[in-house]
Amino acid sequence: MARRESAAAGPGSRALIVDLIRSSGPISRVELVKVTGLTQPTISNIVRRLIDDGVVRETGDTVATRGKPRTLLVINSRAAYGVGIHVGADALTCVVTDTRGGTVGRQLVAAPAQGGPASVVAALAALYDEVTDGLGLPPQSVAGMAVVGPGPVDVARGGFLAPPGLPEWAGLDLVQALTARLGVPVLVDSDAAAAVVGEFWGRQVSRERTFGCLYMNSGIGSGVVLDGALHRGASSNTGKIGHVAVVHDGEPCHCGSRGCLEQYAAPRVLVARARAAGSLADRLRIRPEDPDARAFDVLARAAVYGDQEARALLEESAALLAEGAVTLANLWDLDTLVLAGPGFAVAGSIYVSEIRRRLAERAFTRDVHGVRVDLSSNPRDAAAIGGAALVLQGSVAPGHGPQVAARA
Amino acid sequence: MARRESAAAGPGSRALIVDLIRSSGPISRVELVKVTGLTQPTISNIVRRLIDDGVVRETGDTVATRGKPRTLLVINSRAAYGVGIHVGADALTCVVTDTRGGTVGRQLVAAPAQGGPASVVAALAALYDEVTDGLGLPPQSVAGMAVVGPGPVDVARGGFLAPPGLPEWAGLDLVQALTARLGVPVLVDSDAAAAVVGEFWGRQVSRERTFGCLYMNSGIGSGVVLDGALHRGASSNTGKIGHVAVVHDGEPCHCGSRGCLEQYAAPRVLVARARAAGSLADRLRIRPEDPDARAFDVLARAAVYGDQEARALLEESAALLAEGAVTLANLWDLDTLVLAGPGFAVAGSIYVSEIRRRLAERAFTRDVHGVRVDLSSNPRDAAAIGGAALVLQGSVAPGHGPQVAARA
Numbered sequence: 001m002a003r004r005e006s007a008a009a010g011p012g013s014r015a016l017i018v019d020l021i022r023s024s025g026p027i028s029r030v031e032l033v034k035v036t037g038l039t040q041p042t043i044s045n046i047v048r049r050l051i052d053d054g055v056v057r058e059t060g061d062t063v064a065t066r067g068k069p070r071t072l073l074v075i076n077s078r079a080a081y082g083v084g085i086h087v088g089a090d091a092l093t094c095v096v097t098d099t100r101g102g103t104v105g106r107q108l109v110a111a112p113a114q115g116g117p118a119s120v121v122a123a124l125a126a127l128y129d130e131v132t133d134g135l136g137l138p139p140q141s142v143a144g145m146a147v148v149g150p151g152p153v154d155v156a157r158g159g160f161l162a163p164p165g166l167p168e169w170a171g172l173d174l175v176q177a178l179t180a181r182l183g184v185p186v187l188v189d190s191d192a193a194a195a196v197v198g199e200f201w202g203r204q205v206s207r208e209r210t211f212g213c214l215y216m217n218s219g220i221g222s223g224v225v226l227d228g229a230l231h232r233g234a235s236s237n238t239g240k241i242g243h244v245a246v247v248h249d250g251e252p253c254h255c256g257s258r259g260c261l262e263q264y265a266a267p268r269v270l271v272a273r274a275r276a277a278g279s280l281a282d283r284l285r286i287r288p289e290d291p292d293a294r295a296f297d298v299l300a301r302a303a304v305y306g307d308q309e310a311r312a313l314l315e316e317s318a319a320l321l322a323e324g325a326v327t328l329a330n331l332w333d334l335d336t337l338v339l340a341g342p343g344f345a346v347a348g349s350i351y352v353s354e355i356r357r358r359l360a361e362r363a364f365t366r367d368v369h370g371v372r373v374d375l376s377s378n379p380r381d382a383a384a385i386g387g388a389a390l391v392l393q394g395s396v397a398p399g400h401g402p403q404v405a406a407r408a
Numbered sequence: 409m410a411r412r413e414s415a416a417a418g419p420g421s422r423a424l425i426v427d428l429i430r431s432s433g434p435i436s437r438v439e440l441v442k443v444t445g446l447t448q449p450t451i452s453n454i455v456r457r458l459i460d461d462g463v464v465r466e467t468g469d470t471v472a473t474r475g476k477p478r479t480l481l482v483i484n485s486r487a488a489y490g491v492g493i494h495v496g497a498d499a500l501t502c503v504v505t506d507t508r509g510g511t512v513g514r515q516l517v518a519a520p521a522q523g524g525p526a527s528v529v530a531a532l533a534a535l536y537d538e539v540t541d542g543l544g545l546p547p548q549s550v551a552g553m554a555v556v557g558p559g560p561v562d563v564a565r566g567g568f569l570a571p572p573g574l575p576e577w578a579g580l581d582l583v584q585a586l587t588a589r590l591g592v593p594v595l596v597d598s599d600a601a602a603a604v605v606g607e608f609w610g611r612q613v614s615r616e617r618t619f620g621c622l623y624m625n626s627g628i629g630s631g632v633v634l635d636g637a638l639h640r641g642a643s644s645n646t647g648k649i650g651h652v653a654v655v656h657d658g659e660p661c662h663c664g665s666r667g668c669l670e671q672y673a674a675p676r677v678l679v680a681r682a683r684a685a686g687s688l689a690d691r692l693r694i695r696p697e698d699p700d701a702r703a704f705d706v707l708a709r710a711a712v713y714g715d716q717e718a719r720a721l722l723e724e725s726a727a728l729l730a731e732g733a734v735t736l737a738n739l740w741d742l743d744t745l746v747l748a749g750p751g752f753a754v755a756g757s758i759y760v761s762e763i764r765r766r767l768a769e770r771a772f773t774r775d776v777h778g779v780r781v782d783l784s785s786n787p788r789d790a791a792a793i794g795g796a797a798l799v800l801q802g803s804v805a806p807g808h809g810p811q812v813a814a815r816a
Contacts, residue, residue, distance in 0.1 A: 013445075037421075042447075152776055161775065210642040222739075226639065233741020234618040240738035240772040245731050246656055257734060257770035323653050326665060330648035331630075331739050333641020362665035364648040367569065368560055 013038060017046050018055060019228045021073050023206055026059050028070035047073065054079040075099055080143040083128060084387025086191060087149030089165040089218050090291045094127045095381055096135060097388040101202035105135045120168055121177045128182055144185035144394065146387030147174055148194040150219050155236040158188045164218060164254060189390055191215060191383035192239055195340045196223030197230050198386025199376060212334045214325060216343030220262050224332050241324045265320035267296035267343045270313045274299055280309045293342060300347035318351045322358035329363045329371050336372045340382035348375040421446060425454050426463065427636045429481050431614055434467050436478035455481065462487040483507055488551040491536060492795025494599060495557030497573040497626050498699045502535045503789055504543060505796040509610035513543045528576055529585045536590055552593035554795030555582055556602040558627050563644040566596045572626060572662060597798055599623055599791035600647055603748045604631030605638050606794025607784060620742045622733060624751030628670050632740050649732045673728040675704035675751045678721045682707055688717045701750060708755035726759045730766035737771045737779050744780045748790035756783040
């Protein structure tokens, strides 16, 4: 069963070293010995193999010390490329990143609305081909592909169990079908898990942080990185903050529970309310046929530009999300929380300031330490970028990432 | 800053080996190599030192294989003793355990009600002396003492920040004062963190589990063990499920938030309600001067024996705790949850069945896997036993436990 990735155990030493070079590089072998507690010969062996594999390179610079000068190591950013596809209710976003998390390509297409499982697989494969061909990437430089979307996910089998609004995707063995079709490793994971890994990887965050991410698209999820590794729990379905009750025995939710945060604060709910209050939808020219995601962007823009009615809706949602953020902080004892996902793309500032305010007032540990709250630098693509990071983590550290699926 | 204990990193290899021998022993060195991925010489070195230190012993049995026969290793249960003191609002519970978690001594005294910091330290030291002397433990066999109680804790400084009902304990540097007085390593941690470590340690649970504990005394907390190590978060204040809102913008709580679970479901709240509804308190002979903990036991016993009014109060509390359990399961993706703490000592069965029912109906991952719910075999002493386990983990694996405090 897939679990929290153990970055530090024996077989994970390679992943640990890669992560330390990523977050603390340029760094010398001597410093790696000091930080990890692993022996000099172990570090030397692992680093030699990483250099042979093209994952790590020596900078050419040395640090003068009383002893032998120390050569510095960094990640070789063009060693490999990862492809991440984010599955949204009406669009597929594909990004390609290098091993330092820099985006080198991006494409957006409409999600296949009908045609059954075959058309879903065909659409994903076509998108992969188009983006990698367009960038002229040699096939051997592509580490693999991640397909990320709403949970629950079955990471071992490699599929989504019940993605809301995408009935054709439910239970599909995507990993098997796509691996056969593309000939590269493929993994499936949740959008929130991918986003937290991508934000952690891209921000050069120290592995000392207890690093959380609140993710909002059509639904609301979250993820956490502990000691530099994604917390996976029993089945890679952690962080379901959207399905934490905010109203005791409230409205029934598709997840089987009642009164879930998602039913009161998610973008589609606010859009439905704006539509029900006809005057607001009319004033903002939200048409009945507009997809929820686009209608929410319109609503969010109006809120940012001062429409009182739109602002009130967003602020109510922000207050509920802030309560959710307090829950995350109180259970995980976070020191950092990043907001990512298309739901924060337009009115992220409204959410950031409300969440900061609530955490400062209400987090259980506020007298011990603060919780830093940041907005993703690319909220819309965060999950796709994170998917690519999951692939690259797998390729630089065997035993993680795509291999999770392959092992099943 | 104290964090999630990294059982597996270089300096933690010793802790990892001890934990594997504890959970999987008797086990051979060859199997340890296979499970950890560490090299044969590394395993041999660590095991040799563990045997020298008396932590691990060879059973004398061997496993015949095609190659050399393999000697089996187990934990040496009498290598050291840990002392755990649980601080409750009106009582101190002290237990002594061996390295396998077996209780060898127990004592209960009234918590010092007045007299300032000096009397708090004197009471703890006297209890330690009385229990260890009474058992005739040679001083060098005592690995140290843990004082565990309600959070927030300052694990680095070694004290409680604001224990409800114990104003004299707030901000006291217990570790410094007690280490000086007793001459053994001392640590301070939260009751829920201690309880989850104690339950994990004592149940011989595999480190593969995502193992949570819901802890109820005067307040409600929780803890989680991931990959065999306590999840500490940024400041060792994780799992504050008692301070997750169950009523949006509800009653103000001492923690600074509003509508917290604790304010609607904790034993002292149910007792206050029983007292307010005078007839129930009268019928059960709950006197105004009875401490809340004792009054709750009376109430819980009446509920178990079928008093309708008492039962209704307990069931309301159980429903809220079940909602909290769903939150824990949904955020941590638990596969096991144990209920521990004095609050579950009498009517644990009412809570267990309601929590099982809700998790089966509402946990986000219920179609992927179930969550096993158990009652602690010793709910009242679980935190004290866990404190002793924290001490022993520290003594068998330097860099953990008491040293956390010493490093600050």
